Amino acid sequence: MDKRDVVIIGAGAAGMMCGIAAARRGRSVLLLDHARKIGEKIRISGGGRCNFTNLGTRAEHFLCANPHFVKSALGRYRPQDFVDMVERHGIAWHEKARGQLFCDGKATQIVEMLVRELADAGAEIWSGTTISAVEAGFVVQTARGAVQAESVVVASGGKSIPKIGASGLGYEIARRFGLPVVDTRPGLVPLTFGAQDLADFRNMAGVAVPVSVRCGAGRFADDLLFTHRGFSGPAILQISSFWREGMAVEIDLLPEGGLATALQAARAEAGGQAVQTMLARLFPRKLARYLAADFGFKGTISDLSRADIRALEARLRTWRVTPTGTEGYRTAEVTLGGVGTDALDAKTMQARHVPGLYFIGEVVDVTGWLGGYNFQWAWASGHAAGQVA
Ligand SMILES: Cc1cc2nc3c(=O)[nH]c(=O)nc-3n(C[C@H](O)[C@H](O)[C@H](O)COP(=O)(O)OP(=O)(O)OC[C@H]3O[C@@H](n4cnc5c(N)ncnc54)[C@H](O)[C@@H]3O)c2cc1C
Incomplete structure (x- = not known):
């Protein structure tokens, strides 16, 4: 059986950021995604220019059953940290109204940047790979065989825009391991x-x-x-x-x-x-x-x-x-609700009662306002889990 230190389910914004942070620590990292093309939401975001962060990001820009939950992760990975990465890769950007930062060029530059960072850090990506089960222990059953992992990070996003890969897998995994899921509904719609x-x-x-x-x-x-x-x-x-x-x-x-x-x-x-x-x-x-x-x-x-x-x-x-x-989810930019934050450690995103299992990004019951806050949450929560997973 294949073995990795960290298996990340979903190679979107949060999953890629987590993979970069974990692989830089020397962990062997595998990202799994059923979509053939990864980072599709980044590609279509911000009208094709990706509103990748908001300089004024604060806890009050998020809807969450526990309004304090986001503070730790947001405090340890700030908008400027992401801007530094964007600038290291020579990607030109501009500020629109109210701290919203967009690429001058195409949003695909952000996907390419994250893929390059993952490759440099030594992480592996299996795209176009269906996941059939996540078993305790952990064993992840995929169309390319079973993979054993010390840590599993669920970064499968919300339900919005199913035609580019959104699914309810993250919520199913949460329920299977006994975590609560706050009712979901379309947001920014x-x-x-x-x-x-x-x-x-x-x-x-x-x-x-x-x-x-x-x-x-x-x-x-x-x-x-x-x-x-x-x-x-x-x-x-x-x-x-x-x-x-x-x-x-x-x-x-x-x-x-x-x-x-x-x-x-x-x-x-x-x-x-x-x-x-x-x-x-x-x-x-x-x-x-x-x-x-x-x-x-x-x-x-x-x-x-x-x-x-x-x-x-x-x-x-x-x-x-x-x-x-x-x-509805056909056009909604985000999904409200998700994995209950009471069941997660705000510093690491680890499930309190399931050591080694993490939830990051939009699958969690954290939803940002319009204006770059959702990506900042994806980067910050991904980075938080990537420090420890
Ligand atoms: C049209 C649109 C425009 C947006 N614009 C912005 C913007 O400009 N700024 C902003 O901050 N936010 C924006 N958002 C919101 C932002 O895209 C999301 O909040 C963010 O992508 C969430 O990151 P994530 O990694 O949690 O999930 P995602 O980026 O959705 O990634 C989840 C990944 O998991 C994979 N996956 C799902 N189910 C499975 C499964 N069963 N098996 C394997 N893999 C699976 C998916 O294929 C996907 O690659 C926009 C959203 C939309 C829909």
């Missing part, structure tokens, strides 16, 4: 609406507006994009991780105010204009038409009383919509 709302929104597909959105404990200011099935755009992807069935999402269409100024300017121009014409100063034409119809005021802007203006402002600043669902 567009929200969908019922027929009635869609009839109203559909002809606005393609319209984008800056908003501030609120739902549960989440609050984000960014763009909302109307789609044929509902709402998308960064503000909506962010809030989707906080949304649950039956909840309303509250949208402020005037995150920077502006109604009074628009009204003043419109009145100075011509008091006889319709509310819709005035709203078109603030919003794209199709949205202005919808909002005016929804407000239902029949007169001109000169007819608006103070109370009408207050009511209009309230309507624009607290627009409540109730989605019926999400686009």
Whole structure:
């Protein structure tokens, strides 16, 4: 039987980082992946340019049943550590808004960098290899035969985008070894609406507006994009991780105010204009038409009383919509929930009651906001396990 010190299940972001750290310590490392092409999520990330970290990463950028769990790993592998690796490999990058770092060129540069680091450190990769079981001891049964390992690191990711290799294997392994799994659901995903709302929104597909959105404990200011099935755009992807069935999402269409100024300017121009014409100063034409119809005021802007203006402002600043669902794992960027953090050691990612078994990356009940936080978690948790596995 093949023998290795460390077998890593999943050669994605977290698995590769863990493999590099473990192999550099002199451990014999084998990464297993059922996909023929590894690192596919990195390749498609950040619109093909990989938002590989966020310089402002802090614990509050993550959803997790235990909000303190991420602190140790994030504190010991920082965004700058990853930037140093990127720069050692001569990969050009730039900062977009709010600390988000992207490659200037293609995201595949990050995959190539990690593969080169793995090769330099002496780690081996078996891609296109199905895994049928992980047995106590540990013996990993694969399509290329059984492999015995001192340590098994599960880095198989979440359920999002099944067509490029996502599977529920990590959760099955956790349950098999008695670890709890927090219910999973799609996160960072567009929200969908019922027929009635869609009839109203559909002809606005393609319209984008800056908003501030609120739902549960989440609050984000960014763009909302109307789609044929509902709402998308960064503000909506962010809030989707906080949304649950039956909840309303509250949208402020005037995150920077502006109604009074628009009204003043419109009145100075011509008091006889319709509310819709005035709203078109603030919003794209199709949205202005919808909002005016929804407000239902029949007169001109000169007819608006103070109370009408207050009511209009309230309507624009607290627009409540109730989605019926999400686009699901087909398009979700991440999976909420996962292996329960209470069962893991926050410093090493090792299962508390199963020595030698580790869980890292997205398979764990840790989900970052949009903006490079999910990769930073993958690097940091992978690095933490790689120091000890
Ligand atoms: C479209 C999209 C864009 C994204 N953009 C960004 C971004 O710009 N910035 C950011 O921070 N995050 C982004 N994310 C999220 C980020 O990609 C993930 O959080 C991150 O890849 C998780 O790393 P991971 O190693 O845990 O899992 P993954 O990268 O998903 O790797 C898991 C690996 O395990 C393998 N695997 C799964 N099941 C099995 C099995 N049964 N047997 C063998 N192998 C298996 C998979 O093939 C895969 O290679 C994006 C996600 C998507 C879907």
